Amino acid sequence: MAPPSVFQRILDYSHRADPYPLYAELRKTPVRREEDGTYVVSGYEEIVSLLHDPRVSVGRPQPGEPRDAEKEPPSFLRLDPPEHDRLRRVAMRHFGPPHSPHQVDGLRPELFGIVKDLIDGVAGRTRIDIVDDVAYPFPVTVICRILGVPREDEARFHDWADAVIESLDPSEEGRPERLRRRENAVVELHRYLGGIAAERRRNPGDDLISGLVTDEGPDGAMSPTEVAANGALLLIAGHETTVNLITNGMLTLLRHPELLDRLRHEPDLAIGLVEELLRYEPPVHLRSTRIALEDIMIGDITIPEGAPIVLALAAGSRDPKRVPDPDRFDPDRRPNQHLGFGGGIHYCFGAPLARLEAQIALTELARRLRNPRLVTDPPPYRPSPELRGPRHLLLDIDGVIQPAR
Amino acid sequence: MRVIVDLTRCQGYGQCAFLAPEVFAMRGEEALVYDPDADDAQREHVLRAAAACPVQAIHVEWMAIQRKGMRTAAARPPLGDDAFRKTGRIVIVGASLAGGRAAGVLRREGFTGTLTVIGGEPYEPYDRPPLSKQVLAGRVPADHTLLPHLSEIEAEWLSGAPATGLDVVAKRVTLADGREVPFDRLLIATGARARPWPNEAEATLDGVFALRTMDEAIRLRECLAARPRRVLVIGAGFTGSEVASVCRELDVPVTVVERGPAPLVGALGGVIGAVAADLQRAHGVDLRCEVTVEALEGDADGRFRSARLSDGTTVEADVAIVALGAIRNVEWLEDSGLAAGVWGVACDAGCRAFDINGLVTDDVFVAGDVARFPHPVYGYQFMALEHWGNAVAQAEIAAHNMLSDQMHRWPHLSLPIFWSNQFGTNIKSVGVPTFADEVAIVHGSVAERRFVAVYGNRGRVTAAVTFDQAMWLEHYQHLIEQAAPFPPASHAADRREPVIPVPAEMPDRIEATQVTVVVTGHDPAERRASLVRGDR
Ligand SMILES: Cc1cc2nc3c(=O)[nH]c(=O)nc-3n(C[C@H](O)[C@H](O)[C@H](O)COP(=O)(O)OP(=O)(O)OC[C@H]3O[C@@H](n4cnc5c(N)ncnc54)[C@H](O)[C@@H]3O)c2cc1C
Ligand code: HEM
Ligand code: SF4
Numbered sequence: 009m010a011p012p013s014v015f016q017r018i019l020d021y022s023h024r025a026d027p028y029p030l031y032a033e034l035r036k037t038p039v040r041r042e043e044d045g046t047y048v049v050s051g052y053e054e055i056v057s058l059l060h061d062p063r064v065s066v067g068r069p070q071p072g073e074p075r076d077a078e079k080e081p082p083s084f085l086r087l088d089p090p091e092h093d094r095l096r097r098v099a100m101r102h103f104g105p106p107h108s109p110h111q112v113d114g115l116r117p118e119l120f121g122i123v124k125d126l127i128d129g130v131a132g133r134t135r136i137d138i139v140d141d142v143a144y145p146f147p148v149t150v151i152c153r154i155l156g157v158p159r160e161d162e163a164r165f166h167d168w169a170d171a172v173i174e175s176l177d178p179s180e181e182g183r184p185e186r187l188r189r190r191e192n193a194v195v196e197l198h199r200y201l202g203g204i205a206a207e208r209r210r211n212p213g214d215d216l217i218s219g220l221v222t223d224e225g226p227d228g229a230m231s232p233t234e235v236a237a238n239g240a241l242l243l244i245a246g247h248e249t250t251v252n253l254i255t256n257g258m259l260t261l262l263r264h265p266e267l268l269d270r271l272r273h274e275p276d277l278a279i280g281l282v283e284e285l286l287r288y289e290p291p292v293h294l295r296s297t298r299i300a301l302e303d304i305m306i307g308d309i310t311i312p313e314g315a316p317i318v319l320a321l322a323a324g325s326r327d328p329k330r331v332p333d334p335d336r337f338d339p340d341r342r343p344n345q346h347l348g349f350g351g352g353i354h355y356c357f358g359a360p361l362a363r364l365e366a367q368i369a370l371t372e373l374a375r376r377l378r379n380p381r382l383v384t385d386p387p388p389y390r391p392s393p394e395l396r397g398p399r400h401l402l403l404d405i406d407g408v409i410q411p412a413r
Numbered sequence: 414m415r416v417i418v419d420l421t422r423c424q425g426y427g428q429c430a431f432l433a434p435e436v437f438a439m440r441g442e443e444a445l446v447y448d449p450d451a452d453d454a455q456r457e458h459v460l461r462a463a464a465a466c467p468v469q470a471i472h473v474e475w476m477a478i479q480r481k482g483m484r485t486a487a488a489r490p491p492l493g494d495d496a497f498r499k500t501g502r503i504v505i506v507g508a509s510l511a512g513g514r515a516a517g518v519l520r521r522e523g524f525t526g527t528l529t530v531i532g533g534e535p536y537e538p539y540d541r542p543p544l545s546k547q548v549l550a551g552r553v554p555a556d557h558t559l560l561p562h563l564s565e566i567e568a569e570w571l572s573g574a575p576a577t578g579l580d581v582v583a584k585r586v587t588l589a590d591g592r593e594v595p596f597d598r599l600l601i602a603t604g605a606r607a608r609p610w611p612n613e614a615e616a617t618l619d620g621v622f623a624l625r626t627m628d629e630a631i632r633l634r635e636c637l638a639a640r641p642r643r644v645l646v647i648g649a650g651f652t653g654s655e656v657a658s659v660c661r662e663l664d665v666p667v668t669v670v671e672r673g674p675a676p677l678v679g680a681l682g683g684v685i686g687a688v689a690a691d692l693q694r695a696h697g698v699d700l701r702c703e704v705t706v707e708a709l710e711g712d713a714d715g716r717f718r719s720a721r722l723s724d725g726t727t728v729e730a731d732v733a734i735v736a737l738g739a740i741r742n743v744e745w746l747e748d749s750g751l752a753a754g755v756w757g758v759a760c761d762a763g764c765r766a767f768d769i770n771g772l773v774t775d776d777v778f779v780a781g782d783v784a785r786f787p788h789p790v791y792g793y794q795f796m797a798l799e800h801w802g803n804a805v806a807q808a809e810i811a812a813h814n815m816l817s818d819q820m821h822r823w824p825h826l827s828l829p830i831f832w833s834n835q836f837g838t839n840i841k842s843v844g845v846p847t848f849a850d851e852v853a854i855v856h857g858s859v860a861e862r863r864f865v866a867v868y869g870n871r872g873r874v875t876a877a878v879t880f881d882q883a884m885w886l887e888h889y890q891h892l893i894e895q896a897a898p899f900p901p902a903s904h905a906a907d908r909r910e911p912v913i914p915v916p917a918e919m920p921d922r923i924e925a926t927q928v929t930v931v932v933t934g935h936d937p938a939e940r941r942a943s944l945v946r947g948d949r
Binding site: 056057060061062089090093097104105106109110112113275276279280282283302343344345349351352353355359360363364367 | 426427428430431432433434438439440441442457458460461464465467468469855856857858863865884885887888891902
C-alpha cells in the first residue's frame with residue numbers, strides 16, 4: 009500500500025491538535041492532485057481565485073446527503089446561483105442589510121446578558137469546561153432566539169447537529185453507521201423545522217423563521233421545504249462553529265498570557281484578536297463541497313472538469329507568500345485578510361453575529377475568570393478535520409469576579 | 414473620525430453595514446454609502462467594521478491603500494539618488510486625490526526634503542465621489558468628505574493661489590499671486606473640471622449648475638433640498654446619471670436629456686447603455702435620448718425656467734445640471750513645452766511627462782485625471798481616465814518613481830477599475846470597455862439587472878462590467894490580464910442563457926480637434942514638433 013499522502017495524514021485524527029506543520033507541507037504544492045482525483049488547494053491566492061471562480065460549483069454530492077433534491081432541497085450553502093442568491097437574499101432580509109441593518113448590532117445587549125448569566129453560573133466552582141459552560145450554550149441560545157426555536161428542544165437538535173458534523177469525518181471507521189445516523193438526523197431535523205414553519209405561517213412572530221415563511225419581498229417567501237433546509241443550515245452553523253472560535257480563543261489566550269492580560273484592560277483588542285483567531289486557529293479548516301464545472305487552469309495546473317476540489321482555508325490563511333510571519337499570533341496585524349469565513353458569494357452568512365459573539369465572550373471571560381489555568385494542553389479534540397475544535401477545554405480557576413457595572 | 418472606503422476593492426459584502434449601521438449603509442444589494450467623517454461616538458463600531466471587511470477596503474484615520482504586489486516592494490526603500498531623497502525639493506501642483514496621495518507616499522518612502530503642495534481650492538483635499546451620491550442626497554454634509562489625515566503629512570500646503578505657469582528649464586512654478594516656487598522634481602496633478610454650458614449667458618442663469626467641487630455640491634444640495642418642481646440633467650454619463658438617481662431618491666421629478674442613444678454609452682457602449690436606460694425609466698426618470706438641449710431659458714430675474722430641446726419640445730424645470738464631462742486643467746502648462754493639451758498631459762507608463770517632441774522628461778511627473786498614459790494591455794494606446802482608483806494607483810507609482818532611479822522605477826500597469834452607485838445598483842467595471850468590439854452577458858440576468866458583461870476585442874477579453882455582481886469582477890480581471898479568449902468558453906454556474914456576443918456599440922471616439930501638431934525641420938537634430946492651437 010502506498011504511504012498516506014499529506015492530505016490523508018491531515019485527515020488522520022492523530023494530527024488534530026496541530027495540523028499546521030502538515031499544512032506547510034501541503035502548501036509546497038498549492039494545488040495538489042490526490043490519488044482519487046480530488047484536488048486539494050492550500051495556497052492563499054489559489055483559494056481566493058477559486059472562491060471567486062464562476063466555473064466552480066458547490067453542488068458536489070456529499071456522502072449521506074438526501075439524493076432527491078425535489079423532496080429535500082439543499083440549503084443555499086450547497087446551491088449555485090441563481091438559486092443560491094435568491095435564497096440567501098430572502099434569508100438576509102430578516103438578518104441584515106439592506107432590509108434589516110440594525111438586527112445584529114441590536115442584539116449586543118442581549119448577547120452581553122447571556123454571557124453574563126453563563127459566567128455567573130460557574131461562580132463558586134474551581135474547575136470549568138469552556139466548551140460546555142460557555143462556548144457551546146452561548147451561540148446555541150442566540151441562534152435559537154434568532155430563529156424562534158424553543159430552547160427546551162435544544163437537546164434534540166444538539167444530537168442531530170452532532171450527527172451531521174460527525175458525518176463530515178472522512179475516515180473510514182464506522183462510516184456506514186455515521187452516514188445512516190446522518191440521514192436520520194437530517195430527516196428528523198427537517199421534519200421538526202417544517203413543523204415550526206407551518207405553525208409560524210399561521211401564527212407569525214418576529215423571529216427569522218416567521219420572516220422566511222411570510223416574506224412579501226421581491227423574491228417572495230421560502231417554500232416549507234426550503235425553510236426546513238435553510239433553517240437547518242442556520243441552526244447547525246450556529247451550533248458547530250462559534251463554539252470553536254470561542255474555545256480556540258480561550259486556548260490561544262492561555263497560551264499567550266500577556267494577551268489575556270491586555271484584553272482585560274484594552275477592550276478594542278478583542279476586535280483584532282478575533283480576526284487573528286479566524287486566521288490562526290479558525291473553526292473551519294477545510295471545505296470539500298466544490299467541483300470543477302470545466303477545466304480550470306490555475307498556475308500551471310489544470311483542474312479537470314468534474315474534479316472534486318477541497319479548499320484548505322486554514323492552510324491558506326497561513327500562507328507565507330501572502331501573510332508575513334504567518335505562524336505568529338498577532339492581534340495587531342493590519343491588514344488581516346484571512347479566509348476564516350471563506351469568500352465570494354458563500355462568504356459566511358452569520359459572520360457579523362459570530363464576530364460579536366466571540367468578541368463579547370472572550371472579553372468577558374478574560375475580565376471575569378480569576379487566574380485561569382489550562383488543565384491539559386493540548387485539549388482533546390472533536391473528530392472532524394473540517395470543523396476543527398476542542399471537545400472540552402478544562403480550566404482551573406480561583407473564582408469569578410463580579411462585574412462592577 | 415475620518416473613514417475612507419476603497420470602493421474599487423469593495424465587493425459589497427455588507428459586513429460594515431452590519432457592524433456599524435449608523436455609518437455604513439447598503440442602498441440596494443451591494444451599493445455602499447457611508448459617512449466619511451463619522452461621529453466619534455461611533456468609533457468602536459467603525460473599528461469593528463474596518464476589521465471585518467473581507468477585502469480590507471476600509472481605512473480609518475489614515476490612507477494606506479494597499480495594492481497587490483506593492484506591499485513587499487514598498488517595505489524596502491526605493492533605490493535612487495540618496496542626496497535628493499534627503500534634501501531635495503518636490504512640488505506637487507493639485508491638492509486633491511492624486512496630489513494628496515502622492516504626498517503621503519513620498520513621506521512613507523522616506524523622502525525628507527522639502528515638499529510643497531499647491532492647491533487651487535480653499536479646502537484640504539477632499540473626496541469627490543460622495544458629492545454626487547450621499548452628499549447630494551443630504552445623507553452626509555459636504556464637509557465630511559475631507560480625505561483622512563492628509564493634512565498631517567509634513568508639507569507646505571499653499572492654497573488659494575493656483576499655479577499659472579511652469580518653466581521646465583529653470584525648474585520653477587509660477588503662482589497667480591506672482592510667487593515663484595522652485596523645484597527639483599515636480600508632480601502635475603491638476604485633474605479636471607466640469608465642462609461648462611457652452612453659452613455663457615445661459616450658463617450664469619440662477620439654477621444652472623455643474624458638479625465637480627465641494628462648493629458646487631453644497632449649492633446644488635441646497636437647491637434640491639428646496640424641492641424644485643423638476644430638475645433637468647443635461648448629459649447621461651456617470652455624473653448625470655448619479656444626480657438623476659439622487660433626484661429620484663428624494664422624489665424630485667427629473668428629466669435627463671442625452672445626445673447618445675442611451676445613458677453611459679460613452680463609457681460602456683450601447684448594449685449596456687440600454688440596460689442603464691431601463692434602470693432609469695424603472696425609477697421614474699423622464700429619459701430623452703438622441704435629443705440635445707438647444708437653449709436654456711430664464712425669467713426676468715435671471716432664474717432658469719425651461720429648456721428648449723432639439724426635438725422641438727420644452728422642459729420646464731427649476732434646476733439644470735450640466736453634466737457634459739470634464740475638461741483637463743492644463744491651461745497653466747500652455748507655454749511649458751510639455752505635451753499638454755485637451756487630452757491631458759502625456760506621460761510614459763512611469764508617469765514621466767513627455768515634452769511636445771514626445772521626449773520623456775526626467776523631473777516632471779504626472780498623475781490622476783490630468784494624465785494621459787500608454788497602457789500595454791490596450792495596445793500601448795494612450796488613455797486618460799477619470800477614475801478614483803486610477804488617480805490613487807498612479808499617484809503611488811509617480812511618487813515611488815520620483816524617488817527611484819531608472820532601474821527601480823515601476824510601470825503603471827494596473828487595470829482600471831471604476832464604480833458607480835445609481836438607483837440602488839452597484840455598477841463596476843474593470844479594464845477599458847471602450848476598447849472593445851463585442852460584448853456578451855456571461856453570468857446572471859439582464860432582466861433582473863444582476864449580471865456580468867464581458868467585452869472583447871478581436872477575440873480577447875478586454876473588460877468586464879458588473880451590475881450588482883461585484884464579487885465576480887476579480888475573475889474577469891484575471892481573464893483580461895491573461896488576454897483570455899473572447900467569448901470566455903465556460904459553463905459558469907449562473908448561466909441561464911447561452912453566451913451570444915453582440916456588437917458592443919461603442920461610439921466613435923471624439924478626436925481632439927482644437928489642437929494640431931506640426932513637425933518642422935529636416936535634419937534629425939533640428940526636427941521638432943509643435944502644437945498649433947485652434948479656437949476654444
Ligand atoms: C461628482 C463626482 C463623482 C465621481 N464619482 C466617481 C465614482 O463613483 N467612481 C470613480 O472611480 N470616480 C469618480 N469620480 C472621479 C474621481 O473623483 C476623480 O478621478 C478624482 O477626483 C481624480 O483626482 P485628481 O487628484 O487626479 O484630480 P481632481 O480631483 O480633479 O483634483 C485636481 C485638483 O487640482 C486643482 N488645480 C487645478 N488646476 C490647478 C492649478 N493651476 N494650480 C493649483 N491647483 C490646481 C483643482 O482645484 C483640484 O483640486 C467622480 C468625480 C466627481 C467630480
Ligand atoms: C465563528 C463562527 C463561524 C465560522 C468560522 C463560519 C465559517 C463559515 C465559512 C468558512 C463559510 C463558507 C463555506 C463555503 O464557502 O463553503 C460559511 C458559510 C455559512 N455560514 Fe458560517 N461560520 C460561522 C458562524 C456562522 C453562524 C453563527 C451562522 C448562522 C447564523 C453561519 C451561517 C452560515 C451560512 C448560512 C453559510 C452559507 C453561506 C452561503 O452559502 O451563502 N455561520 N461559514
Ligand atoms: S466589501 Fe468591505 S467595504 Fe464593501 S460592503 Fe463589504 S465590508 Fe463594506
